[in-house]
Structure formats: C-alpha cells, structure tokens
Amino acid sequence: MIEITSWLRIDDDELVERAARASGPGGQHVNKTSTAIELRFDVRNSPALPEDVKVRLESLGGSRMTQDGVLVLFAQGSRSQEMNRQEARERLIELIRRATEKPKPRRPTKPTYSSKLKRLETKGKRAGIKSLRGKPRGDD
Template identity: 70%
Template sequence: MPTPLEITPSLSIDEDEIAWRAVRASGPGGQHVNKTSTAVELRFDVAASPSLPEDVKQRLIALAGSRATQEGVLVLFAQNSRSQEMNRQDALARLVDLIRQAAHRPKARRPTRPTYASKLKRLEGKTRRAGVKSMRGRPRGED
C-alpha cells in the first residue's frame, strides 16, 4: 500500500506517483563519481496526478518552468550529496516545496480608482510645473 506524502494538511500525494531513477553524477569526485550512481532523477507526472486539483496543477507547471516537459511531467535532478539517499531526500523536499508554493492561491487584485482629492493634487502639480517651464522660454518682447 502506497504511503501518502503530506504536502499541506488538506493536500497529499501518493509516493507511487513519483518515479525515481539513479544516474551517475557529473563533476569532480574522482573514482567514486565514475563507479557509483549517486545522483537521483525524480519524475512526477503533474498532468495525470489524481491527487492535485486542476488549479494547483496549472500553477505547479508554471512554477516549474523548464523543469516541466511538454507532457506535464516535472523532472527534478539532485546530485549535491555523495549519498543517493540524501539526494532522494533533497529532491523530495524540493518537490514538496514546489507543490506547497503552487497550492497557495494568489490573492486576486481588485482594481482601485484614484480619489477626487488625488486627481486635483495631480492636476495642480501639472499646472505648477507648466508655469515653471513656461518661464524658461525666450522672453517675449512687447514691441
């Protein structure tokens, strides 16, 4: 039986929705890097996930950016540690963090209108500025 991975108190995903693959890490590390597969690739199919509401799926794919494929699969790569288990935990923590951010519904912007006093103040400032600029011109002679 798959254990649910709790994201928020009202949102969780099953661990069997996550696909893992161990790969060789890149970069320095000598012989250890060459012979062990310590890096981890996490794949989570956002589009086909039954655990996430539709609005969360859309925000998650938008947040993921280039880490999401055209098919809606989120791919996270972790290779910071020499331990495969620590890389798995790191990738899982990053996935949970991304889903938490996506689960947060942004506050809708309500358009506001300027007050009458602020309109008058703006127009008064424009008039004052126009007066200053008009004094900079060439003096008009009354010939």
C-alpha cells in the first residue's frame, strides 16, 4: 500500500511498472541496461480514488494522460533502476496529493466606486485626444 494522505491509500497492484532503456549519454552502460522506469496508473478505473480527485488528477496529468485515462510517468534521471522507480512513485504521489486539494471557490467582486470614476475619467481623456486627430472644423 502506498500512502498518499492520511485518508487515501493506493494498492501496489494498481501500478504497472516496466523497465526500459534510458535515452541520452551514458556510453556502453546505457546500451546494455534497462534502468529507466515507465510507471502506469489507471486513474479512471482506480477504486481507491474519489471521483472529484480523479477529475482533478486527469486535468493535472495533461499530456501524460492517455485517451483511456491512464497516467504514464517516465523516470530516467538516475543510473539505478531502483532510484528511478522511487522517483516515478514520488512524482505520482505528489500529483495525487495536488489533486486531493480542493480549489478555493472564486467569489466575484464588484468594482469600487472610485475605480468606476477613474475608468470614466480616463475614457473621457482618451476621447478628447482622439477627437483632436480629426479634420479641423470651421467653428472658429
């Protein structure tokens, strides 16, 4: 069991880990060892997550989400497979923790009286400047 918060835990069976070859520099070592970890977590079909957390996690996942609602994390920062596994799990835990936080509801505010007056005053100034740009009238 992976503990996300005090009230939320995910079973290890829900995670699918696959070792892959890491890209980038590393010489012969990178060519013969599979140290990178691809971690898959099925968000939509997870029994541990409440619906509101699932929705927020899908939006937080962004391009890491597949069409089927599977979150894919790829860790290849370390030369050790175990350290990459830990990094991928920590990133998953952090994403889920961020998804458990309910966003603060927005309360619409009205503009203050002075800001309304200021807006109208600057609007009048701009109108005066623009009126001077026109052709001269023969009022003089």
